[in-house]
Every structure is written in structure tokens, then in C-alpha cells.
Amino acid sequence: MTSASVRMDNPSLITVPVPLGDRAYEILVGRGLIESAGARIAALGARAAAIVTDEHVEPLYAATLAASLEAQGLRVSVTTLPPGEATKSYASLERVCDAVLAAKIERGDLVVALGGGVIGDLAGFAAAVVRRGVRFVQVPTTLLSQVDSSVGGKTGINSRHGKNLVGAFHQPSLVIADTALLDSLPIREMRAGYAEVVKYGLIDDERFFSWCEANWQGVxxxxxxxxxxxxxxxxxxxxxxxxxxxxxxxxxxxxxxHTFGHALEKITAYDSTRLVHGEGVAIGLCQAFRFSASLDLCPPADAERVEAHLKAAGLPTRLSQVPGGCGTVDALLDAMAQDKKVKGGALTFILARGIGRSFIAPGIAADEIRTFLAGEISA
Structure with a gap:
């Protein structure tokens, strides 16, 4: 598809509004949107854009996005970082903040996150703190970031104490989810993102989960x-x-x-060769349903159905599938203790009464989760 063939009124475009008053924005979903991104971003009124990307994405899409922005008269800079979870660090935050300042980005200008969740979280956090807040746009390039991290305004970096513990709520001004960009993703990354898609059905929409069971191959x-x-x-x-x-x-x-999944990511030292976020989430979803079933909250058949679907999509569902092991029960509990949902030292889990019937369960007894994890490790 050439840029000349992409119209602003793209008939396949799906627009999802996020009505947050004076911070409202739109999520644009469709194929080929990156080629018209410049016009859409320029419509926000900025004069300059600082693109933040990584070494995997930069050679694929940065030039196209930069040319689209420059064609609209915007001054453009590009900062390229190493790929991977380790990039969500204090050192990378300093580098991005300095690059944005060096590019003379003002409050009315934009930081543009071109990449997956790591880049989106990092660039968004930099935008939240540079000049005490500049606007930013998300151009997510992975399924995981298109359906999750690019939406909702959570930004941040990791600490040695755990994942996403340093950050800010800072809503984007626009999200452009070009689904054609996913064509270049390795199958492992597609599977990892798909775990987050399934999650939405499991939370409160059994019909969407059933749709996923019937249509996942088309996705x-x-x-x-x-x-x-x-x-x-x-x-x-x-x-x-x-x-x-x-x-x-x-x-x-x-x-x-995610309480289970984030603990696994910490146990594996955020080493993507062992486990990526979506794989941790897939195992965590199965654990949440199996734990719910062990507490007689959820029908065991629902837990089995969740595991069967994620397994069919090629995702891990058991602790035994974590390369290099998942550590001890105590190590997992220690990792969970740093979860952001801990209150008064007590763990809060998201559990389920069935598919599409999830709920917040505060104050789960340590003995219950310890017994469950011991069974999971030995399974």
C-alpha cells in the first residue's frame, strides 16, 4: 500500500473513543495507518515531535513515520534504544528525557512512542516528567501494546524491587494502532499479545471469550x-x-x-529469552482460575476451558513450562509481596467465579496461596 492510497477517511478505520473530559482522546485501529499518521498527529497542533523507538522497530517503521510527520511541517527527532524489558530503567529514562529536551520539545509539542509496551511505558513516563508534562502519542507496534499498554495512561519503568513500580498516570493525546505492523511480529510475540486479548473476555465478557475461541486463528x-x-x-x-x-x-x-505473571517475570529477571510478559500473563490467567477453583469459587470446568484455549493458541499454562524454572514458593511469594495491589501487607488477587465473572479479592490468606503454589510447582 502506498501513502497515496491511504485516505484520512479510511473506510476500514475503527475509532474507539476514550471520554476523559478535557483529556479525552481516540484510539484508531486499522491497517496502513502509519502512512497517514503525520496528518493525524499534526491535527493535534504540535510543531515538533520526538520519536522514541527501539533497535528492532527503527529500521522497519521510523523512517515512514518521520517522513509522514515532516510532510506536515513538523520538526522531527528520533531516539533509538535497545529492545527488551531491561530498557525500562532509570538510565534509559534519563537518556530519553535528555533527548526530548535536546530536541527542544515544548509543552505544546509531542513525544511519539513507536514500539511495544517497553517503549510506550518509558516514552510516556518521560513525557509525563519533562517540563512537568508534555503531550505524547502512542504508535504501538505489537499486539500486546495495541490492546493493553498503549491505552489508559499508565507509564513507568522497573525497579530492582519489581516491575512498573516507578511511574505516573499520563494519558496520551492519540493512539494509532496500525494492525498491519503486526505482520512483522514473530509468532512468539503475537501469542504473548493474544494472552491480553483473552483476558478481556475472562474479566467480564464471556461472549468475547467464546468469540476468541472461534476466531483466534484469524487474529x-x-x-x-x-x-x-x-x-x-x-x-x-x-x-x-x-x-x-x-x-x-x-x-x-x-x-x-498479573499478580502471578509479574512475579514470574521478576523470578526470571525480566529475561525475555526465558519469559516475556504475555507468557507470564497466560500462566497467570490459568493460575488465577485454578486458584479460584481450589477455593470453590469457580467451576473447575471453566479453569480447564481457559487452559485449553491458551494452550491451543500456543501459550504456556503451567509453571513447569518456565525455562530454567520458576523458583521456590518463598521466592514467588516474595515477588508477589512487591505487587502494587498489596495493601497493609496483605495480597489482593483478581479471582473469578467463572469465565466473564472476575472480581477483586483483597486479603487472601498467605497459607492459602502458599498451599496453592506448592501444588502448582509440583504439577
Whole structure:
């Protein structure tokens, strides 16, 4: 597809609004959107844009995005970082902040995050703190970031104490989810992102989970089902964000599977050769449902159905599938103790009464989770 063939009124474009008052924005979903991104971003009124990307994405898409922006008269800079979770660090934050300042980005200008969740979280956090807040745009390039991290305004970096513990809520001004960019993703990354798609059905939409069971192969193949899966995931997340922007209530539901998953990421030292975020989430979703079943909250058949679908999509579902092992029960509990949902030292889990019937469960007894994890490790 050439840039001349992409119109601003792209008939395949799906627009998902995020109505947050004076911070409202749109999520645009469709194929070929990066080539018209310049016009859409220029419409926000900026005079300059600082693109932040990584070494995997830069040779694929940075020139196209920069040319599209420059064609609209914007002054453009590009900062390229190493790929991987280790980039979400204090050192990288300093580098991006300095690059944005060196590019003379003012409050009315834009930081543009071109990449997956790591780049989106890092660039968004830099935008939140440079000049005490400049605007930014998300151009997510992975399925995981298109359906999750690019939406909702959570930004941040990792600490040696755990994942995403240093950050800020800072909403983007626009999200451009070009689903054609996913064609270049390795299958492992597609699978990892798909775990987050499934999560939305498991939280409160059994019909969407059933849709996923019937249509997941089209999502992977780049058929129209991919656009619908991304759009529906964004609608689901946007609805929760609008109700609870700063995670004081319902937004915690979006962490279904993440207490387990984040602990696994810490245990594996954020080493993507062993485990990537979506794989941790997939195992975590299965654990959340198996734990719920062990507490007689959820029918065992529902836990089995969740595991069967994720397994069919090629995702890990058991602790035994973590390369190099998952550590001891005590190590997992210590990792969970740094979870952002810990209150008064007590763990809060997102559990389920069935598929599409998740709920916030505060104050889970340590003995219950210890017994469950011991069984999971030995399984």
C-alpha cells in the first residue's frame, strides 16, 4: 500500500473513543495507518515531535513515520534504544528525557512512542516528567501494546524491587494502532499479545471469550478478525479506565493474571529469552482460575476451558513450562509481596467465579496461596 492510497477517511478505520473530559482522546485501529499518521498527529497542533523507538522497530517503521510527520511541517527527532524489558530503567529514562529536551520539545509539542509496551511505558513516563508534562502519542507496534499498554495512561519503568513500580498516570493525546505492523511480529510475540486479548473476555465478557475461541486463528493471520479483536480489547479497557482512571477500584480487574505473571517475570529477571510478559500473563490467567477453583469459587470446568484455549493458541499454562524454572514458593511469594495491589501487607488477587465473572479479592490468606503454589510447582 502506498501513502497515496491511504485516505484520512479510511473506510476500514475503527475509532474507539476514550471520554476523559478535557483529556479525552481516540484510539484508531486499522491497517496502513502509519502512512497517514503525520496528518493525524499534526491535527493535534504540535510543531515538533520526538520519536522514541527501539533497535528492532527503527529500521522497519521510523523512517515512514518521520517522513509522514515532516510532510506536515513538523520538526522531527528520533531516539533509538535497545529492545527488551531491561530498557525500562532509570538510565534509559534519563537518556530519553535528555533527548526530548535536546530536541527542544515544548509543552505544546509531542513525544511519539513507536514500539511495544517497553517503549510506550518509558516514552510516556518521560513525557509525563519533562517540563512537568508534555503531550505524547502512542504508535504501538505489537499486539500486546495495541490492546493493553498503549491505552489508559499508565507509564513507568522497573525497579530492582519489581516491575512498573516507578511511574505516573499520563494519558496520551492519540493512539494509532496500525494492525498491519503486526505482520512483522514473530509468532512468539503475537501469542504473548493474544494472552491480553483473552483476558478481556475472562474479566467480564464471556461472549468475547467464546468469540476468541472461534476466531483466534484469524487474529493471528491478519484477517479482519485481528482489527476487531484489537478494537474490542481497546473498548473494554477504555470503559474500565473511564470508570476508574487511577486504579482505585474497578481498574484493578485489568490485572487478572498479573499478580502471578509479574512475579514470574521478576523470578526470571525480566529475561525475555526465558519469559516475556504475555507468557507470564497466560500462566497467570490459568493460575488465577485454578486458584479460584481450589477455593470453590469457580467451576473447575471453566479453569480447564481457559487452559485449553491458551494452550491451543500456543501459550504456556503451567509453571513447569518456565525455562530454567520458576523458583521456590518463598521466592514467588516474595515477588508477589512487591505487587502494587498489596495493601497493609496483605495480597489482593483478581479471582473469578467463572469465565466473564472476575472480581477483586483483597486479603487472601498467605497459607492459602502458599498451599496453592506448592501444588502448582509440583504439577
Amino acid at each position: 493471528f493471520a491478519g484477517s479482519p478478525e485481528r482489527d476487531e479483536a484489537v478494537a474490542q480489547s481497546c473498548r473494554a479497557k477504555a470503559a474500565v479506565v473511564v470508570r476508574d482512571e487511577h486504579e482505585n477500584g474497578d481498574r484493578a480487574l485489568l490485572n487478572l493474571g
